[in-house]
Amino acid sequence: MNKTQVKLIEAAEHEFAKHGFHGASIRDITARAKANIAAVNYHFGSKETLFIEMIRHRLEPLNTLRIELLDDAVAKAGKRPLKIRRIVDILVRPMVESVVNGPQNRNFMRAMGRGMSEESEFMQQIYKDVLAKVVERFRLEMARSLADLPESVVAICFAYLRSTLSGVMQIRKNNLVLDTSIQFPDADTLVAYISGGIEAIAKDYRTQNK
Template identity: 75%
Template sequence: MNKTQVKLIEAAEREFAEKGFHGASIRDITSRAGANVASVNYHFGSKETLFIEMIRYRLEPLNTLRIGMLDTAVAKAGPRPLRIKRIVDILVRPMVESLVGGTHGEYFMRAMGRGMAEETAFMQRLYKDVLATLVTRFRKEMRRTLSDLPETVTITCFTYLRSTLSGVLQIRKNNVVLESGIQFPDADTMIVYITGGIEAIVRNYRTKNK
């Protein structure tokens, strides 16, 4: 990716974070990037593709890291399946530590949250192009951990996890600060919360189906 493309992506993060996908104009993005109006079409083809490439730019290195961490944990565990908390930790902690706190991370989180909230049609393309490999890999590992349960339970658990992460993005889209000035989230709180929810779902199913 060349310097102009990076400048456009970083400018787009600011504009999408502040105005949402529909509110951000190509003219404002290029103006912020110090580029001409035609540069978005030249480098990306459309505003939709610029948004997807913005997500890819931040998430693909992160997803590669998370899949690598998962592969290492699986190899170390040998035939034993990973604990739910370990799977959640590998998925959540790198995201929080990489994207929460830094300036670009904050704009990215808010931009992605607003894009998801607007339910634009190309979000399905985003899932397929950027997120599908990660989701498939982690869901497969969770399925191995919960192999004694129906696959529908695994899907429910993973949906719960994804919904929680989406909820965090929704909070970030408005830069919400919680009571007592505590900025949400931190990795440990999220991991404990998500793990507890999934384990409760599993425990409830096993209790009902003894």
Template identity: 25%
Template sequence: MGKPASFSTKDRILGAAEELFAQYGFAGTSLRQVTSHADVNIAAVNYHFGSKENLVNEVFRRRMDEMTAARLSQLEQARSAHPGELRAVLAAFVEPALAMAQDRQSGGAFVRVIARAYAEKNDNLRKFLSDHYGHVLREFGKAIGACVPGLSKEELYWRLDFLAGALTYAMADFGLIKRPHGISEAAHRSKAAQELIHFAEAGFRASALDAPPSP
């Protein structure tokens, strides 16, 4: 019976940390706040995570692993069923992220945590994300590059970076377009995904920029 209790304690700590990081940020949240919110003692945090830095990383890992698996699975299907089709590749990048954001029970707080990660300069977290999930962007970069071979690698990654930023903005629902009355959350998110994919496709297919004039 001890093992399930152990997992339950770890999940409670992660859930509490996610909520507090979303509300107060990483620097603004203390381990004492986390332990109080999770109703555990500091020894439990140290046992499961060792440090606040590791706790931050594990909050991301809990959500990112699932989203990454969904993205790569959909990308594999896109490459198999729709070879060379840019829209299918972009859908594999966009749709799993928006689906997670739509799940308010498990994804709502995490979306705000992502926004915090953009706002706060946390070099350790950025290194963790690059080390563990940088391969996802590289995989999508290769897939997009195969669909638009005219783009240089530099142009491709500029545009992929902008897509990632726009996607984060859409996930956080910061935009001007709010869900119309009578439209379900799922339908609104689906529309957001369609519009973002259409926008991104045009951006990736745009001609390369001319070199700036010499001074």
């Protein structure tokens, strides 16, 4: 990615955070980036693609790290499945420490949160292009750790995990807008909350089906 593309992405983060996807204008984005008004179309093709590349720019390095950490944990565990808390920690901690609570990413979190709340059709494309691979990798690892549970129960557990992480982005967005006195939970707290819920669901199912 060249310098102009990075400047456009950084400018887009600010404008999308402030105005939402639909409210942000190409003119304001290029003006903030000190670029020609045609630069977005030249480098990205459209505002939708610019938004997708903004997400990719921030999340692909994070997802690469997640997969590397997961592969390392699986290799060290040998044939033993990972503990649920370990899987959740690998998925959640990098996001919280480098994206959610990283001060340099405040605009990104708000921009992504607003984009998700607007439910634009291309959010499905973002999921497919940027998130699907890492989501499937962690879902399969969770299924291996919960192999004694029906697939439907595992699916519910993973759906709760994904919903919580989506909620994190929404809360972080609203925190920036509505109440800056709210302290967002650290990685340890969020990992405990999510893994505790999944473990409780698993325990309840096992108790009922002895």
